[in-house]
Amino acid sequence: MDFAFDARTEELRGRLLAFMDEHVYPTERVAHEQRAALASPWDTVPVMEELKAEARRQGLWNLFLPESPYGAGLTNLQYAPLAEIMGRSPQLAPTATNCAAPDTGNMEVLAQFGDEQQKKQWLEPLLAGEIRSAFAMTEPEVASSDATNITTHIRREGDEYVLTGRKWYISGAMHPDCRIFIVMGKTDPDGADIRRQQSMVLVPRDTPGVRVERAMRVFGYEDEYHGGHAEVFFDDARVPVTNLIGEEGGGFAIAQARLGPGRIHHCMRLIGMAERAIELMCRRAVSRDAFGKPLAEQGVVQNWIADARVAVEQLRLLVLKTAWMMDTVGNRGAHTEIQAIKIATPRTVVGILDRAIQLYGAGGVSQDFPLAELYAAARTLMIADGPDEVHQRSLARRELKQY
Template sequence: MDFAFDARTEELRTKLLAFMDEYVYPAEPVADEQRAGLASPWDTPAVVGELKAEARRQGLWNLFLPDSAYGAGLTNLQYAPLAEITGRSPHLAPTALNCAAPDTGNMEVLAQFGSAEQKKRWLEPLLAGEIRSAFAMTEPEVASSDATNITTRIERSPDGSEYVITGRKWYISGAMNPDCEIFIVMGKTDPEGSDIRRQQSMVLVPRDTPGVEVKRAMRVYGYEDHSHGGHAEVVFHGARVPVTHLIGEEGGGFAIAQARLGPGRIHHCMRLIGMAERAIELMCERAVARTAFGKPLAQQGVVQEWIADARVAVEQLRLLVLKTAWLMDTVGNRGAHTEIQAIKIATPRAVVDILDRAVQLHGAGGVSQDFPLAELWAAARTLRLADGPDEVHQRSLARRELKRYL
């Protein structure tokens, strides 16, 4: 693979770096101030709308979608350094560019598997940034690390014209946002089927459907994650939708979920590297500005070790993520399965460690609201669980390695 950025990537990097400096970083404190004055903590600060308008004006919009019919038409390798830049302000920049989860994955699902009617009704306003969405898969009563465990039922009505959805989900990202208008819900249409990976289906459920109860916001290490529209517990009390709201085919839910999670995992890892880069910057700024025991922190051996180790880790991770992106572009997600799992294991672990060192270097400031480190740490630590916990990926990766010897 060629490690040099091509002309289009370099052009977009230059524009995006300038956009971050001129608009996004200055908007961070403004968003916090505006949010404090909102009627609801889930309302979107006005500055976010201003960022979105400016990003769209500059052509920094829907960069994640490789299909030029819907997005920027970038390859994974082209998008990787751009997503990394947005990771430096993960609670503002991805949203500003309409590149924030879970909307990204939901748009990919609709673009790949949705019907013409579904694309018109839901994909188009999502692409325009006019609405938000949520992906309802995780459940509190079962070990959701094994997606075949889900218990939510999607049953045909007696006359066959509707699906009836009954079940309880939680940590449904984006569901608290007032602009969230649609859920993609995964449940079982054939719970007794012989193939456990063909029991599940996905259906589109509008948020205002009778029987849909957004019960409460779930916190993450005490944070409510307003910028992503929160993480909600959602209960489906026999909610009914037309059968035309089925995505793909009955029994295709597990395969669609796997197709959705592949790009999602690498996008998270791309942004995590940006989070680590910002942590290193903050560490260096703090180290040269503070003195302890008669000399700057930057001259303390342990601090130098932390910074050096962080730089080594980031460079290693970036190369592995770029290799994974290149493989996804050249041999497909299935061909890059090993590498996707490897980055999903390695990246959140290493970035959590880097952020932890950055918090330590900042002392009390590191755990305060005056620096972004505590919130970044919570986000990075969550990604050791999201899209499959470390241990699930380790198990699968080890089996693939061992298979050659058995």
């Protein structure tokens, strides 16, 4: 395994680091101030459009799609350090570069499984940043940690599919530019194979019968920059059968294909969050005195910083190994590693952010520093894309099977 950055990665890293220093970090406070003045919290802050235009001008756009005619064509290993950099400002940088979830995962689904009409109608405007999208899978009335539990019904009537169901925490659905949902439901609820009961269909947001009921908060945050999270009802919403993605019964497999890259992208960005936390810890430690000496000279603070550095270096190597395996043996071959990083990374980064918040005291839980919001995002990823316990169960079964 060789994790050294190649020439293209180094060149993109240099450009992206400069973009962050010159445009993203100075804009964070401006964006918060602009958001407070918006008529709706879901509207795009004006400065975001400026960031997107600058990112496109610099060629820092759609970096996430590997081996695709639609994206930058980077491998997972090449993209990993770039996603990490973007994770240092997760509210602005991923969106500014058109590399934000859930649009990235939806674009990957359309690129891999969509037909030519679906790509033209939905993928191309998503790649251009002209529209946003949402992925509707999680449901409030069942344990969504087991995706076979979903109850949303997709029944065929002639040349149409009719959708009935309730979803929640549908990321991106509150954004005014959200135009399309990818909805997972059951087309064959009584089928013998519980992993062939589900299908995915494209449902335009303005379809009669689609009702975005309310925004769902995350630890009290609206998560406006990512288009929020919504509760959505499908009341006999009708779409043409041509809106089916792939084949009937293929929804579960498509979901797994979507979630593999999504999980590693989250972990890449989480490492960036941890690096931002370490930087903030160090700046705080050398600038504040307590009990007659700088915080940086307090043994407990030194331990926190040292432990954080060790943990981040370990996580980065595991994520890079996972990216390398996904590139060389495919997502299925890297299943164990994907689950390992999904377990280890959010848990560890939450601990680092917790120490950083402690070091900042009241400031750590305030809106004046990014730590509280970063903590909420990291803690949520112990649930999103499959809770830790599900990945632990699956990984343990794979280990035990050898014996």
